[in-house]
Amino acid sequence: MFESLSDRLSRTARGLAGKRLTETNIQDALREVRRSLLEADVALDVVSSFVASVQQRAIGEKVVSSLNAHDAFVKIVHRELIELMGVANDSLDLTAPAPVVVLVAGLQGSGKTTTVAKLARFLRERERKKVAVVSADVYRPAAIAQLRRLAEEVQARFIASTQSESPLDIVNRALTDARTQFDDVLIVDTAGRLSIDEEMMTEIASLHQALTPVETLFVVDAMTGQDAALTSKAFDEAIPLTGIVLTKADGDARGGAALSVRAVTGKPVKFLGTGEKSDGLEAFHPDRIASRILGMGDVLTLIEEVERKVDKKKTSRLAQKIKRGRKFDLEDFREQLGQMAQLGGMSNVLEKLPGGRMLPANAQGQVDDDELAQLAVMIDSMTVHERRFPDVINGSRKRRIALGSGSQVQDINRLLKQHKQMQKMMKRVTRRGGMEKMMRGVGQTQPTWRPQRRR
Amino acid sequence: MGEEGAKNEGLRGRFIRSLGKTRLKVSHGIGDLVLGEKRIDENTLLDLEASLLTTDVGIDAAEAIIAGLKGRLSRNELSDRKALHQALRVELTEMARPLGKPFQIGSARPFVVLFIGVNGVGKTTTIGKLSKHLEVAGFSTLLAAGDTFRAAATEQIQAWGTSNDVPVVAQQSGADSAAVIYDAIETAKRRGIDVVLADTAGRLQAKKGLMDELSKIKRVIARTDETAPHECLLVIDANVGQNALSQLHDFDEAVGVSGMVVAKLDGSARGGVLFSLAHAQASQECTPVYFIGLGESADDLEPFDPDAFVEALLAP
Numbered sequence: 001m002f003e004s005l006s007d008r009l010s011r012t013a014r015g016l017a018g019k020r021l022t023e024t025n026i027q028d029a030l031r032e033v034r035r036s037l038l039e040a041d042v043a044l045d046v047v048s049s050f051v052a053s054v055q056q057r058a059i060g061e062k063v064v065s066s067l068n069a070h071d072a073f074v075k076i077v078h079r080e081l082i083e084l085m086g087v088a089n090d091s092l093d094l095t096a097p098a099p100v101v102v103l104v105a106g107l108q109g110s111g112k113t114t115t116v117a118k119l120a121r122f123l124r125e126r127e128r129k130k131v132a133v134v135s136a137d138v139y140r141p142a143a144i145a146q147l148r149r150l151a152e153e154v155q156a157r158f159i160a161s162t163q164s165e166s167p168l169d170i171v172n173r174a175l176t177d178a179r180t181q182f183d184d185v186l187i188v189d190t191a192g193r194l195s196i197d198e199e200m201m202t203e204i205a206s207l208h209q210a211l212t213p214v215e216t217l218f219v220v221d222a223m224t225g226q227d228a229a230l231t232s233k234a235f236d237e238a239i240p241l242t243g244i245v246l247t248k249a250d251g252d253a254r255g256g257a258a259l260s261v262r263a264v265t266g267k268p269v270k271f272l273g274t275g276e277k278s279d280g281l282e283a284f285h286p287d288r289i290a291s292r293i294l295g296m297g298d299v300l301t302l303i304e305e306v307e308r309k310v311d312k313k314k315t316s317r318l319a320q321k322i323k324r325g326r327k328f329d330l331e332d333f334r335e336q337l338g339q340m341a342q343l344g345g346m347s348n349v350l351e352k353l354p355g356g357r358m359l360p361a362n363a364q365g366q367v368d369d370d371e372l373a374q375l376a377v378m379i380d381s382m383t384v385h386e387r388r389f390p391d392v393i394n395g396s397r398k399r400r401i402a403l404g405s406g407s408q409v410q411d412i413n414r415l416l417k418q419h420k421q422m423q424k425m426m427k428r429v430t431r432r433g434g435m436e437k438m439m440r441g442v443g444q445t446q447p448t449w450r451p452q453r454r455r
Numbered sequence: 456m457g458e459e460g461a462k463n464e465g466l467r468g469r470f471i472r473s474l475g476k477t478r479l480k481v482s483h484g485i486g487d488l489v490l491g492e493k494r495i496d497e498n499t500l501l502d503l504e505a506s507l508l509t510t511d512v513g514i515d516a517a518e519a520i521i522a523g524l525k526g527r528l529s530r531n532e533l534s535d536r537k538a539l540h541q542a543l544r545v546e547l548t549e550m551a552r553p554l555g556k557p558f559q560i561g562s563a564r565p566f567v568v569l570f571i572g573v574n575g576v577g578k579t580t581t582i583g584k585l586s587k588h589l590e591v592a593g594f595s596t597l598l599a600a601g602d603t604f605r606a607a608a609t610e611q612i613q614a615w616g617t618s619n620d621v622p623v624v625a626q627q628s629g630a631d632s633a634a635v636i637y638d639a640i641e642t643a644k645r646r647g648i649d650v651v652l653a654d655t656a657g658r659l660q661a662k663k664g665l666m667d668e669l670s671k672i673k674r675v676i677a678r679t680d681e682t683a684p685h686e687c688l689l690v691i692d693a694n695v696g697q698n699a700l701s702q703l704h705d706f707d708e709a710v711g712v713s714g715m716v717v718a719k720l721d722g723s724a725r726g727g728v729l730f731s732l733a734h735a736q737a738s739q740e741c742t743p744v745y746f747i748g749l750g751e752s753a754d755d756l757e758p759f760d761p762d763a764f765v766e767a768l769l770a771p
Contacts, residue, residue: 038514041696044505108719108751109575109692139751141614142607149606149628194722221575225511225696227724234723248574251659256696276574276604370664 008036009077016069026058029073041256043229046084046263054080078290084259085286090243090268094127096214099178099186103211104245105204105235106219108192111247113143115219115273116189117150118281119245122271124156129184134159134174136167136207137191147189154278157183167191171207188213195234208239215242217270220257222249228257229264236265246284247273258289314339328426330387333419334379337372374407378415381405390416495533500524503543510727513697516734520546544769550733551761556743558686558714558758560594565643565651567676567683569636571669571706572690574657577718579608581690581748582652583615584756585716590619594649599639600625601632601672604656612654619753622648632656632668633675640679653684660705673710688745690716694724700735703742718748721755729764 012032016025030051037047057076094100102119106112116133123129133156137143144161151158159177161170171188178186188211193200208216218241220228235241244265246258249272262269274280314335321332379387381404386393393401398412500521507517523546524533533539560566568585570578579602586596598616600623602608609625616623624639636653643651655672658665676683689712691699706712720726726747733741744759 035514038508039697041511041698044509107694107722109577111575140611141618142610145610146605146607153606194719196723221692221694223573223692223696223698224694225698225724225728226509227511227694227722228696230723231694248659251573251661251698 008039009033012036013070013074013077016073019069021058021069021072025069026055030055030058033077037256037259040259041223041225041228043226043256043260043264046229046260049263050080050084050259081259081290082286085262085284085289086268090270091283092123092215092270093242094123094129094185094214099132099175099183100215101175101211101213102185102187102215102217103190103208103213103239104188104217104219105190105239106192107194107221107231108140110192110219110221110224111273112192112219113137113146113150113189114276115217115245115247115271115281116147116187117154117156117278118273119217119271120151120156120185120187121154121278122281123185124154130157130182131185131187132157132159132174132178132181132183133187133189134170135161135189136170137189138163138165138167138170139191143189143191150278156187157181159186167203168206168210171211175211195231195238201234201238205238216240217243217245218261218265218267219245219247219273220261222246222255222257223251224257229260232261232265232267236267241265241267243268243270245269245271245273249282250274250280258284328423330379330382330390330419331384333422334376334387337376337379340372341376374405374411375415375418378402378405378407378412390419495528495535495539497525497528499539500528503539507727507730510725511696511731512727513700513731513734516550516730519734520550520730540769544765547730547765547768548762550730550737551765553736553741554729554733554744555759555761556714556745558745560589560650561685563680563682563685565597565640565648566685567640567651567653567680568686568688569653569655569673569676569684569710570688570690571655571710571712572657573659573692573702574605576657576690576692576695577748578602578657578690579611579615579654580751581688581716581718581746581756582612582654583619584748584753585746586615586619586621586652587753588756589650590621595647596621596650596652597639597643597646597648598623599636599651599653601636601639601654602656603628603630603632603635608654608656622646633672636672637675637679640676640683644679660702666705666709669706669709686713687711688714688716689742690718691728692724693717693720693722693726693728693747695728697728697731699728699732703732703735707742712742714743714745716746716748717744717759720747721749725768726764 012029015032016029019025033054034047034051037050038044042050054076057080058073092102104112104116104119113135120131120133123131133147133151135144135147137147138161144163148158148160159174161174167190174186174188188207190204190207191200193204195201216239218232218235220232224231232241232244244261244267246255246261246269249255249258258269261267269284269286272282272284274282321328378401381401382393386397386401393412393416395409398409402409402412503524504517504521507520508514512520520543524539524542527533527542533542570582572578582598586598589596596619598612598621600609600612602612603626606628609628613623613625622642624635624642626635626638632655636651639653640651642648653676655669656665658669660666673684673687687710689703689706691702695702703712703715715732717726717729729744736742746756747759747764749755749757
């Protein structure tokens with residue numbers, strides 16, 4: 001998400017490189033900012049006030065700053081973006097007495113049921129909560145069945161309901177049920193509804209009253225247009241929202257909804273839904289997202305992901321091994337490939353690195369996660385002996401491996417060559433004082449404002 | 456003519472009711488501007504541009520419309536509110552007209568219609584409604600539960616099958632989507648059914664792997680009949696913003712979109728993105744909008760009529 005907004009804004013900023021802020025270039029840059037925000041579906045009112053406050057700051061900055069125009073401008077926009085989206089991440093409030101009720105509402109097709117499942121998994125795995133879910137969607141065919149399936153998948157307790165019950169009866173029963181079963185959290189899925197449908201808005205207000213939820217989350221599709229602002233406001237008036245979940249944020253949507261919804265309702269965006277798997281839920285950090293929008297990368301989220309998903313034991317074992325001067329063999333390579341896949345592939349990593357999006361499009365195209373998967377298959381087709389001692393792989397072995405992995409002998413050759421190069425690199429790393437040196441290099445690229453280009 | 460006229464009135468009435476919010480926004484803008492000051496000048500047009508932008512018309516299309524009006528203004532054609540209203544109607548209609556084209560079931564049997572789109576736009580619901588629409592028009596239909604990915608998608612389409620009393624071909628969840636649709640087409644051949652409506656799982660257009668899967672589904676369908684699928688309908692959510700452009704572009708590249716359905720136009724979203732879509736395709740053959748969805752019940756599907764759409768948008 002945010003790619004094209006990010007592209008536009010960084011292009012605008014780059015146009016200012018090496019210059020000082022003047023009346024004219026501020027005006028030109030602001031016009032570009034307005035255009036790119038509108039193209040990103042940020043609500044018109046929000047765009048206007050955003051541009052006005054950037055302008056005010058830029059004019060102030062012009063007088064005092066010795067920074068060049070590019071840095072000054074990026075700094076201002078970055079700061080304003082953070083302000084627009086709310087300053088820090090607001091997590092869920094789970095301190096209330098159990099069961100903590102979370103009510104999930106939104107338009108049709110915004111992704112409520114998927115979000116309920118992701119949230120249940122998130123709370124169970126990361127907060128160690130006992131979670132129950134219930135569906136009060138008695139309108140859409142098979143909505144209840146969908147939640148039951150997903151609940152099974154994420155191992156949340158599913159409280160059954162049927163289409164013949166009234167939504168109010170369902171939630172009252174579920175509340176009692178959650179109390180007697182000592183659930184920590186009860187997540188309530190509701191039917192999609194239009195903000196102008198009075199009957200349905202009255203219904204959700206009555207559910208809200210019966211449940212007195214600690215959290216009332218509004219689910220918004222990241223691809224929503226100008227209407228996101230109005231709709232979220234209407235919902236907020238009917239049922240006081242406590243937060244927003246932005247879904248389908250892994251598409252190429254420009255994510256303007258994130259900017260407008262927060263600005264219009266004043267309620268924080270708490271989560272981003274990414275991907276179709278049940279672990280695709282990220283906490284929303286305005287500062288990090290603002291960095292991502294400006295092409296500054298989101299290294300913090302990446303580090304968190306690495307910490308969560310990468311097997312530390314294996315990594316330190318590998319580090320030890322290399323330090324002792326042992327060779328980086330194909331087994332180790334295979335492991336690395338597996339860990340990369342765990343992190344959502346190269347493309348996911350690249351997206352969060354500073355300047356990752358600034359790589360030429362064809363270079364980004366070369367980062368092909370399918371190819372990495374193919375490498376893994378090839379290594380899987382080797383014997384343990386071959387993996388430990390790749391030098392033994394001769395022509396006939398190559399043919400066998402190619403056959404077993406559905407690839408060509410040339411592919412095997414390429415894999416072996418790549419592995420040789422990696423071995424060499426690893427050797428160099430150990431010689432020069434190890435990973436510390438390399439990591440220091442990475443750290444240095446961070447605090448600068450300019451998107452880093454690859455040398 | 457009398458009956459036709461009454462039908463048009465009904466449709467227009469529904470449009471106007473459903474698009475009420477949009478109408479208010481745009482004409483309120485104009486009304487206000489003109490009440491405030493009698494003369495129409497560049498500022499009036501700037502405000503008008505703003506109200507177009509808030510209906511998702513998009514900056515490029517909005518600028519094009521305003522440029523047209525500016526031309527008229529400089530030729531002194533916009534003397535009063537009425538003239539501005541009229542001119543705006545002409546500009547909007549001109550832009551939207553290429554989108555209008557009636558949906559027709561061709562001579563092939565079974566006639567295969569493939570439904571594609573991003574997650575949650577309303578593909579399955581549209582299939583349910585279109586099946587009813589076609590059955591009423593005298594075509595027998597069969598539904599293919601090609602969304603094998605989302606939990607309970609099969610149950611959802613089966614519920615539509617039951618309520619419309621039409622057959623559904625489905626396999627277990629996680630099955631190969633292309634195989635399900637292939638099966639459905641073969642079944643329709645055997646039973647002599649006129650139209651197959653094939654569902655697919657929602658997918659974001661940026662996911663290359665999933666788009667490749669869609670191309671595969673299309674290739675497999677072509678094995679049953681090389682002219683199939685006869686229509687590839689992209690379903691678009693009326694709430695969507697400028698992302699609709701990339702949806703149309705990417706899905707078209709993957710499988711070739713032959714027409715669109717705009718769902719959920721009964722909400723507060725205004726579908727102004729249609730102008731954005733039309734404007735972006737101005738230099739090429741325009742992908743038509745066959746239907747609009749105006750609600751959740753089986754009868755809430757209407758053929759798209761650009762003139763009525765614009766008229767409803769601007770009705771006093």
